[in-house]
Amino acid sequence: MSSCTIYGIPNCDSVKKVCAWMKENDHPFLFHNYKTSSIDKKVLKQWCKEVGWEKLLNKKGTTWKKIAPDYEGKILNENAAISIMIENPSVIKRPVVVTQKGISVGVDLESLKTIL
DSSP states (O other), X not given: OOSOEEEEOTTOHHHHHHHHHHXXXXXXXXXXXXXXXXXXXXXXXXXXXXXXXXXXXXXXXXXXXHHHHHHTTSOOOHHHHHHHHHHOGGGBOSOEEEXXXXXXXXXXXXXXXXXX
C-alpha cells in the first residue's frame, strides 16, 4: 500500500501531469477523486494548518469565478474557505499530494521531491 495520496480531479491537466511524473519516477500512489469521494472537513483543517488556506483556495480557476459573486464583500478566513472547499471541491488547488513527510500543492515538482 502507498504512503502517498494524490487528491484531485482525474481530468485536470495539473493532476494528470503530477500523476504521470509519479509513474515515470516509480512512486506508487493512491488517487482520491474529489468528484466521487468529496473531501472531509478534518482533512481540510489539517491541510490549512500545514500550508494555509490561501494556498489551497484556488481563486484563479473557473469554479471560483462562477461562485465569487456569492462571496463578494464577505470576509474570507480559514473557516469560510473550508466551507467553500467542502461545498465546491473543484475550487481546491490541484493536485494536493500528501505523504508522511508533508504536503505539496499544485504542480511543484521540487516540493514533491522533498516530501517523497
